[in-house]
Amino acid sequence: MEFPRYHKEIVSDLMGGKFILASDQKFISLKDNAAFYEKFFKESFGYELELKSDYGFILSYETGEQLSRDICLFFAILCYELDKDGKNFLEEIQYAEFEHEKVDDYFENSAYADLINNNNQLKSGESRRDFIRTLARRNIVERNGDQKFFFTPAYKVFIDFAADFAKDRLQNSEPALEEEY
Template sequence: MEFPRYHKDIVSDLMSGKFILASDPKFVSLKETEDFYTQFFKESFGYELEIKTDFAYILSYETGEQLSRDICLFFAILSFELDKDGKNFLEEIQYAEFETEKLDEYFTNSSYAELILNNNQMKDAFSRKQFYTTLNRRNIIEKTGENKFTFTQAYKVFIDFAADFAKGKLNAASES
């Protein structure tokens, strides 16, 4: 039986929780053989394959809720602090390069200090550095230097969540 190109890498990446990005040649192969992989992951492991315009990932019944919550907290605080700093946070997340030192400054001086200090991934510069390694491993960020990174398109999973969350909340507020 002939398998699609990059089969081993595609399966290995997705099974280790990575987002496969549109800039990766694997993405093209995955997209071309979408039906095959949808069925493959469903039949082999019971996982759902999600292919968006610029990234792909798989989902299981049991999800990494803790990590997802930490990532949401990270994006939420970062967006809030960037906005407070007078920046267009969405543009920054989409296009800017972040220096960990600058992020440390934001997190250290944040008004959400209590949430930050009580979170294992964000409580101090060292924890955050390890957290960036996790994000990098999942392809949510891409390291561009020793202490620099940019966000990949996978940021959309979390930013879209925030918009949906607001709409849900706003709807709830207007209904009540």
């Protein structure tokens, strides 16, 4: 039986919780063989393959909820602080390179100090650096040395989450508003 190109790398990346990004040559093989991989992960492990236009990942029934919650918190606070700082936060998340020192500034002067201090991943500069390493292992950020990082297109999972969350709230708070955002 012949397997798609980069089969081993694709499987071990996805099973390691990584996002495979469109910039990665493995992505083409994953996308070209989407039907095979969908079946492969479903039949072998009961996992779902989620394939978007610029990234792919797998999901199990049991998920890393705590990590996901921490990531959402991180994005929420960062976006909020960027906006407060007068930045177009969406552009920053998409294109800018972040320095840990600047992120530290935002988190240390944030109005959400309570949430930050109660979160082991986010409470100190050191823990945030560890957290970014965790995100890098999953291809959610790419590190540039020890001091800088930028987000990969996987950020969309969490930004979409916020938009959906808002949609819910907006619809619930004003039923007359029928527009789809």
